[in-house]
Amino acid sequence: MSVQADPGYSLSSERLRRRKVVNRIMEALATLAALLAVAVLVIVVASVVKKGIGAINVDFFTQTTSTFSFGPSQSGIANAIVGSLVIVFFAILMALPVGILAAIYLNEFASPRMRAPLQLALDVLNGIPAIVVGIFVYVLLVLGSGQSALKASFALAILMLPLVARSTQEVLALVPDALREGSLALGAPRWRTTLSIVLPQAVGGIITGATLATARVAGETAPLLFTSSLVGNEVNWNPSHPLMSMPYFIFAASEQADPGLQEQAWATALVLIAFVLVASTIARYFGLRSRRRRSGKR
Amino acid sequence: MTTAARTAPTGPAALQRRGRFRFGDSLLYGLTLVAGFAAVVLLILITWKVLAGAKLSWQTFHLGFLTETTWNPVTEVFGAGLFIFGTALTSIFALLVAGPIAIAIALFLTELAPPWIRAPVGALVEMLASVPSVVLGLWGILVMGPWVVSTLSPILSTLFGWTPFFDGEQTVGSSQLSAVLILTIMVVPIVSSICRELFTNVPTELKEGALALGATRWEMIRGVVFPYSRAGISAALILGLGRAVGEAIAVTQVIGAGTKISFNLFSTGDTLASKIAASYNSAGTNLERSSLVYLGVLLLIFSLIVNVLAQLIVRRVARRQQGRT
Numbered sequence: 001m002s003v004q005a006d007p008g009y010s011l012s013s014e015r016l017r018r019r020k021v022v023n024r025i026m027e028a029l030a031t032l033a034a035l036l037a038v039a040v041l042v043i044v045v046a047s048v049v050k051k052g053i054g055a056i057n058v059d060f061f062t063q064t065t066s067t068f069s070f071g072p073s074q075s076g077i078a079n080a081i082v083g084s085l086v087i088v089f090f091a092i093l094m095a096l097p098v099g100i101l102a103a104i105y106l107n108e109f110a111s112p113r114m115r116a117p118l119q120l121a122l123d124v125l126n127g128i129p130a131i132v133v134g135i136f137v138y139v140l141l142v143l144g145s146g147q148s149a150l151k152a153s154f155a156l157a158i159l160m161l162p163l164v165a166r167s168t169q170e171v172l173a174l175v176p177d178a179l180r181e182g183s184l185a186l187g188a189p190r191w192r193t194t195l196s197i198v199l200p201q202a203v204g205g206i207i208t209g210a211t212l213a214t215a216r217v218a219g220e221t222a223p224l225l226f227t228s229s230l231v232g233n234e235v236n237w238n239p240s241h242p243l244m245s246m247p248y249f250i251f252a253a254s255e256q257a258d259p260g261l262q263e264q265a266w267a268t269a270l271v272l273i274a275f276v277l278v279a280s281t282i283a284r285y286f287g288l289r290s291r292r293r294r295s296g297k298r
Numbered sequence: 299m300t301t302a303a304r305t306a307p308t309g310p311a312a313l314q315r316r317g318r319f320r321f322g323d324s325l326l327y328g329l330t331l332v333a334g335f336a337a338v339v340l341l342i343l344i345t346w347k348v349l350a351g352a353k354l355s356w357q358t359f360h361l362g363f364l365t366e367t368t369w370n371p372v373t374e375v376f377g378a379g380l381f382i383f384g385t386a387l388t389s390i391f392a393l394l395v396a397g398p399i400a401i402a403i404a405l406f407l408t409e410l411a412p413p414w415i416r417a418p419v420g421a422l423v424e425m426l427a428s429v430p431s432v433v434l435g436l437w438g439i440l441v442m443g444p445w446v447v448s449t450l451s452p453i454l455s456t457l458f459g460w461t462p463f464f465d466g467e468q469t470v471g472s473s474q475l476s477a478v479l480i481l482t483i484m485v486v487p488i489v490s491s492i493c494r495e496l497f498t499n500v501p502t503e504l505k506e507g508a509l510a511l512g513a514t515r516w517e518m519i520r521g522v523v524f525p526y527s528r529a530g531i532s533a534a535l536i537l538g539l540g541r542a543v544g545e546a547i548a549v550t551q552v553i554g555a556g557t558k559i560s561f562n563l564f565s566t567g568d569t570l571a572s573k574i575a576a577s578y579n580s581a582g583t584n585l586e587r588s589s590l591v592y593l594g595v596l597l598l599i600f601s602l603i604v605n606v607l608a609q610l611i612v613r614r615v616a617r618r619q620q621g622r623t
Contacts, residue, residue: 023514030410033402034419037490040483041426047441048433101333109327110334120609121337127537127605128344128598129544131571135594136344139351158340165337191326219430221547222571225578247432254436254551262440269433280428284421 045273052270055263064233065249065264077268079235083149083243087228088218090153090239091160096210098157099164106165107172108194119166126162130222133158138226147227147242155223160213167209171202208287215279219272221247246272348598351591354584363592367559369573371582376589378596383559384567388474388549389542391463391563392481396542397535400486404493405519420494427487435551438480443471443552451475451564468564472554475563477572480548485538492534496527499619533611540604544597546571570597 063076102122106115137155175198183193199206224245229252231244246268253265359366359376366377407420451468454475458464468475500523508518524531549572556566568576570593577590 019514019517023516026516026519027410030402030406033399034406034411034423036399037403037423037426037486038419041422041429043441044426044429044434044437047437051440098333098336101330102336104326105330105334109330116613118334118338120606120613121341123609124602124605125337125341127540127544127608128341128601129546129571131544131546131574132348132594132598132601133344135351135574135591136347139347139591140343143351158344161340162337189320189323191322194326215428219428219432221430221432222575225575229578247430250432250436251547251551254432254439265436266440269430269436272430273433276428276430277425280425281421 045277048266048269048273051263052266052268055267056270060264060267064235065244066233075264077246077249077264077271079231079233080244080246080249080268081271082235082237083228083231084218084245084247086237086239086243087149087152087156087224087245088214090150091156091217092210092214094153094157095160095164095213099161099210099213100168100206102161102165103168103172104194104199106169108190108198119169122162122165125158126166130159130220131225134223134226137223142227147230149228149239149241149243152224152228152242152245153239155227156217156220159217159220159223163213163216164210167212168202168206171205171209172198174205175201204290205287208283208290211279211283215276215283218279219247219276221251224248225251345598345602348591348594352588352595354588355592356588358585359589359592363589364596369557369589371586374583374585376586376592378570378593380557380559381568381570381573381593382596384474384553384556385543385569385571387561387563387567388477388481388553388569389539391478392485392542393535393539395478396482396485396489396538399482400489400534400538401493401531403486403490404497405523407490407494408497409515409519409523420491423487424491426483427491431484431545431548432551434480434483435548438476438548438552439471442479443476446473446476446479447471455564462561463563465562466564470554470566472552472566473564474553474556474560474567476552476554477549477567477569478563480552481542481545484545484548485542488541489534489538492537493527493531496530496534496615497523500526527615529611530615533608533615536604536608536611540601540608543569543604544571544601546575550575 060076061081062078064079065077066075102118106118110118133155137151137158141151141154179197179201180193183197184190188197224247228242228245229248230242231248233244236243250265250268250272253261253268256262355363355376363377364382365379366375367379367383368375368377369380370376403423407416407423411419447468447470451464454464455467459466504522504526505518508522509515513521549569553568553572554566555568555572555576557568558565560567574590574593574597577586
C-alpha cells in the first residue's frame with residue numbers, strides 16, 4: 001500500500017480539511033495513549049506509596065510477620081526481607097556465571113550456524129511463563145523431598161538466565177574486534193584475550209543487564225508458590241529451608257480480608273517496588289551513559 | 299632481540315607453555331559450550347519433567363481433559379475446559395485493548411513526540427513493565443476493583459450492554475473484566491517497546507518521500523510505517539498474547555476463581571495459569587496434583603508455539619532489514 005498521488009486530492013480544499021482533521025484526531029489519540037500509560041504508572045505507584053507509607057517504621061523492618069488472620073497489625077516483614085535476600089542471592093549465584101559463559105560462547109566461539117538455534121532457545125526460554133517454571137521445579141525437585149529456598153532460587157535462576165545471557169551477549173558484540181585482534185597478535189591466547197581484554201570492556205554493560213534481571217525476578221511470585229511457601233514467621237538465613245519472601249507475603253496477605261494485613265501488604269509492596277524501580281532506573285541510566293560514551297568515541 | 303628469540307621457540311619449556319595455552323583455551327571453550335547449551339538442556343528438561351508430572355492425569359482423562367469443564371476434588375473429576383475458556387476470553391480481550399494502545403504509544407514516541415520527551419516517557423512506559431505482577435494484583439483488587447464496580451462497569455453496561463460480554467452490572471471487585479484490565483496494563487509496555495523499535499527502523503527516506511508527496515502524518519504512518527513493519531507488529535502482538543496467557547499471580551488475585559463458563563466479563567472466571575497459582579497449597583490427591591501439572595503442560599505447549607513463532611517472525615524481519623541496508 002502506498003500513498004496515492006491523486007491530482008484532485010489536494011486541490012479540493014474540502015477533502016484536504018478532512019484529511020487534516022483525521023490526522024489531528026489520530027495524533028491526539030496517540031498522545032492520549034501515551035498519557036494513559038504514564039497515568040496508570042503514576043496511579044499505581046501513588047496508591048502503593050499512599051497506602052503503604054503509614055505502616056513503615058522501624059518495627060516494620062525488625063519485627064517478623066504474624067500468622068495470617070489473627071495477627072496483630074503492628075508487626076513487620078524482617079523474615080520476608082531476609083528470605084527474599086537469600087533466595088535472590090542464590091539465584092544470582094546460579095544464573096550469573098552460566099549466563100555470562102553462555103554469552104561468551106555465543107559471541108566469541110560459536111559459528112553463526114550454532115549461534116542461531118542457541119539464541120532461539122534462550123529467547124523461547126525467556127517466554128516460558130513463570131508459573132510453568134514453578135511447576136517444573138516442583139515436579140523436578142520439590143515432589144518427594146519438600147520445599148526449600150534453594151529450589152526457589154533455582155526457579156528464579158531459570159528466569160534470569162536468558163535475560164543475563166542476552167544482555168551480556170549484546171555488550172560483548174559491541175567490543176571492537178580490533179581489541180581482540182591486537183591481543184591475539186601480541187601472542188595472548190584466546191582465553192586470556194577473552195578474560196582480560198574483552199570482558200573488562202563489557203563489564204559495565206554486564207552489571208547493567210544483571211541488575212535489570214535481578215530487579216525483574218526479585219518481584220516474581222509464581223515460582224515461589226510451589227518452592228518456598230510453607231513458611232514460618234521466624235527470621236531464617238538457612239537456604240535449605242523454605243523461606244518467607246516479600247512477593248509471597250504480599251500475595252498471601254492480599255487474599256485476606258484483615259485490613260491490618262492489607263496495610264502490611266501495601267507497605268511490603270512499597271519496599272519491593274522501591275527496590276525494583278530504583279535498581280532498574282539506576283541500571284538503565286548507567287547503561288545509557290556507557291552506551292552514549294562508547295558511541296561518542298567512534 | 300637476539301636471533302634465538304626470532305626463531306620459533308623450542309624446548310620443553312616452550313612446549314609446555316604452548317600446551318598450557320591450548321589447555322586454557324579448550325577449558326574456556328568447554329565451559330562456555332556447556333553454558334551455551336544450558337538453555338537447550340533446560341527447555342528439554344522442562345518439557346520432559348512437566349509431561350512426566352502430568353502422566354497420571356493423562357492416563358485418567360486423556361484428551362477429554364480439554365473439554366471437561368468440572369474441577370471437582372471430591373468426585374476426582376478434573377478438566378481444563380473452564381480454564382481454557384477463561385484464558386482465551388481474558389487474553390483476547392486484553393490483546394484487543396492493549397494492541398491499539400501499545401501501537402499508538404509507539405507511534406507517539408517515534409513520530410510525534412519532541413525528542414526531549416521521548417526518552418523520559420519511553421522510560422516510564424517501560425517502567426510499567428517492571429512493576430511486579432503481585433503488586434499490580436494487589437492494586438487490582440483493592441483500588442481498581444472498587445473503581446470498576448462504581449464507575450467503569452455502569453459505563454460499559456450502558457454502552458455495550460447489548461453484547462453478551464457486558465450484560466448487567468458488576469457487583470464485586472473480582473471479575474474477568476478486572477483480569478482483562480490488569481493483563482492490558484502488563485501487555486501494553488511489552489508490545490509498545492517492540493513496536494517502538496520497529497518504527498524507528500523504518501527508513502527515513504520512505505517516510506520523507508510520503509510526506510513530500512503531500513501525505514499528512516497519519517497518511518504517512520498508514521501508507522509507509524504500518525506496511526513496512528506489519529510482520530514485526532504481528533510478532534509483537536503474538537508475544538503480548540503469550541505474556542497475557544501465562545500471567546498467573548495478578549490474574550489469580552483479581553479474577554475471583556469462578557466455576558462457571560460465562561461470556562459476561564462482569565462475572566468471575568478462572569484461567570489456566572491462575573488456577574495453578576491458586577491451588578498451590580490445596581492440591582490433596584496425586585490425581586489433583588497431576589491434573590494441575592496437566593494444566594501446566596497446556597500452558598507450556600502454548601507458550602512454546604507462540605514464542606517460536608514470534609521469534610521466527612522477528613528473525614525474518616531482522617534479516618530482511620539487514621539485506622536492505
